[in-house]
Amino acid sequence: xKAELKNAKDFYKLLKFISQWQTEIRMxxxxxxxxxxxxxxxSTVFIDSELPSSYFTLYKCVVDQPIGLNLSVVLExxxxxxxxxxxxxxxxxxxxx
Numbered sequence: 001x002k003a004e005l006k007n008a009k010d011f012y013k014l015l016k017f018i019s020q021w022q023t024e025i026r027m028x029x030x031x032x033x034x035x036x037x038x039x040x041x042x043s044t045v046f047i048d049s050e051l052p053s054s055y056f057t058l059y060k061c062v063v064d065q066p067i068g069l070n071l072s073v074v075l076e077x078x079x080x081x082x083x084x085x086x087x088x089x090x091x092x093x094x095x096x097x
Contacts, residue, residue, distance in 0.1 A: 001029045001065050001091045004058040008087035012078040014049065019071040021045045026068050029061040057086075067091060 005011050014036075018025060021040035028035050034056075036049045053059040067089075081087070 001061045001067070001089070002058060003029075003034065003056045003060070003089045005055070005087045005089075006057045007083050008078060008081040008085040009083045011087055012075065012081055015069075015071055015075055015078070018047055018049075019075060021047070023072055024068065024070050026066050029065045029067065031061055031064075034059075034061075065091060 015025075018036065018038065022038045025036055025038045028037075032053050034051045034053075036047065039046050078087070
């Protein structure tokens, strides 16, 4: 899976919003989209977010693939990004069983 966003700050804001309710998420990459579905730890908030492949400047996902993220770690790494910064996401393993 390879993806590139031309505005890293927007992706940061999405993850920051989700982090109000959940500290770890699972994104699922498919051929046409990247989706994030999660529920708050107290089961009162349900988040269903989809980013279509057209949202990215580059998007390639041959096989459906889950990607786990620890939001605390990712947000710390992205907190100083600006709207002009690009973000590249890639995986090297097709899937862990």
